[in-house]
Amino acid sequence: MKAKSNEKVRIRPVYPALIDVLMRYKNRMILAIETSCDDTCAAVLDEEGRHALSNVVHTQTEHERYGGVVPEVASRAHLERLDGVVERALSDAGTDLDEVSRVAVTVRPGLIGALLVGLSAAKGLAFARKLPLVPVNHLEGHVAAAYLADPALEPPFVALIASGGHTALYSVTTSGMDLLGQTLDDAAGEALDKGARMLGLGFPGGPAISKVARDGDSARYDFPVALKEKNNLDFSFSGLKTSLLYKLKALDEDGIREELPHLAAGYEAAVVEALSRKLLRAAELHDAPALVVAGGVAANASLRRTLVEECERRGRKLVIPPPELCTDNAAMIGAAAASIPAVPYPDYLGLNARSV
Ligand code: KG4
Ligand code: ZN
Secondary structure, three states: OHHHHHHHHHHOOHHHHHHHHHHHHOOOEEEEEEOOOOEEEEEEEOOOOOOEEEEEEEEOOOOHHHOOOOHHHHHHHHHHHHHHHHHHHHHHOOOOHHHEEEEEEEEEOOOHHHHHHHHHHHHHHHHHOOOOEEEEEHHHHHHHHHHHHOOOOOOOEEEEEEOOOOEEEEEEEOOEEEEEEEEOOOOHHHHHHHHHHHOOOOOOHHHHHHHHHOOOOOOOOOOOOOOOOOOOOOEOOHHHHHHHHHHHHOOOHHHHHHHHHHHHHHHHHHHHHHHHHHHHHHHHHOOOOEEEEEOHHHHOHHHHHHHHHHHHHHOOEEEOOOHHHHOOOOHHHHHHHOOOOOEOOOHHHHOOOOOO
16 A cells, blocks of 8 residues: 555646646647749648648659649649658657647748648548637748757848849848838849749759859859949849840850850849848838848848858848748648737638639
């Protein structure tokens, strides 16, 4: 008898702590889904959305031979893969749907067919389990990737989103995101993708240009950086594209082959200068203590290097998520969902996706 009660006393301090931890996480996880473009993504996050327990990204390779994303091909590929990607996200996190308390999903902006695949799947999962659903704006998701990279980060800060579809600067405060400036024509990633295509390089263009640019001299060719006026926080990349086109026209095939690294390096440097110049300017104008860079182009090594140096020099905090959180993923959608009110079961059944 005595031994038994002693045993109880001994195990007591351990069990309540363990049960505490289990209860904290049980039935409280966020399942996030992202299908706005050509990546089929699902992730599982803790309740606060500050820690990803899994983050599965399936990048569709079907588009490579077209040199760009084909919307209908993207929708069909999402449809085929999403179930498997969600299952994988749950198993990677060591959990199942029983422990999920909210389903978060990207509802805008993006390719409408692709978004609808993700939204329909999210509605189905949430409805079957009588769970609430959190509709997330993809751009807010990109910014929220910074919270995963630095859970201590708090607004206010200025954020640059540079992706294949968007290039914009925001002032982020506790009450939301205010647009400070944006591209007047192509997005930065789009400019890199189009430039890569002109140079005969692969898709996506950003990494393809970076790879070739490594052996090039960025100063050999003069590429324009638009809208350099002090208080202008907009971007424009159409002049840069035209400039590359004229440089290529002036060269024959051998010349292009020889000059390729220098052309790629100059082109990439112009995009990096435009992005870093405007972000640093926005931080000064808004006296922002911290700067965040998000979106696929934030994976660019040269941009990261430039901003790290500049922010160190200016004594400002810089948060650039690791490359896998910069390109499209569902963990960032779950991170954004943590501060967005959930739509209760079953009110979200009429919810729609939007391309813009
Ligand atoms: O955010 P994201 O994955 O998808 C969109 O929402 O658009 O961004 C994709 C874009 C593409 O244009 C791609 O060329 C660019 O991000 N990108 C890069 C790098 N990795 C991806 N650009 C420059 N350097 C990179 N390392
Ligand atoms: Zn994106």
